[in-house]
Amino acid sequence: MRSGIHFTLSAITTVSCLLASCSSHEKPVATKRMTNTLGMSFVSVPLEGRDLWVSKHETRVKEYAAFARETKRPVVKPDFRQTGSHPAVNVNWGDAQAFCEWLSRREKRAYRLPTDR
Numbered sequence: 001m002r003s004g005i006h007f008t009l010s011a012i013t014t015v016s017c018l019l020a021s022c023s024s025h026e027k028p029v030a031t032k033r034m035t036n037t038l039g040m041s042f043v044s045v046p047l048e049g050r051d052l053w054v055s056k057h058e059t060r061v062k063e064y065a066a067f068a069r070e071t072k073r074p075v076v077k078p079d080f081r082q083t084g085s086h087p088a089v090n091v092n093w094g095d096a097q098a099f100c101e102w103l104s105r106r107e108k109r110a111y112r113l114p115t116d117r
Contacts, residue, residue: 036107038063054114057087059099064088067099 032044034053040063044051062084068075076090091099093113100111 038066059088060084061086061088064091064099067102071098071102073098
């Protein structure tokens, strides 16, 4: 049942959908928090006996810009105004994978795209 369950982790649709399948008595509770060196905030959600660390926000323009600068990756500017706190756009799956790999090397911690597994 989805009624009565509200998520603040709406940034990652795949994870939101995964969590939305929980019944109200199984509703996950974020208990731990972490911020990486780029300022990205994560919460830990207990899932099947493990902690699933989920970003509280989409990857933002300022975080993706750091990746693009360091890797000399081109950034396709949208045709609308954005600030550093807006979600990064014009990013394909390969770009997102490359961002996660770069972030993993930078932080010395494994980052990956969310999946339903």
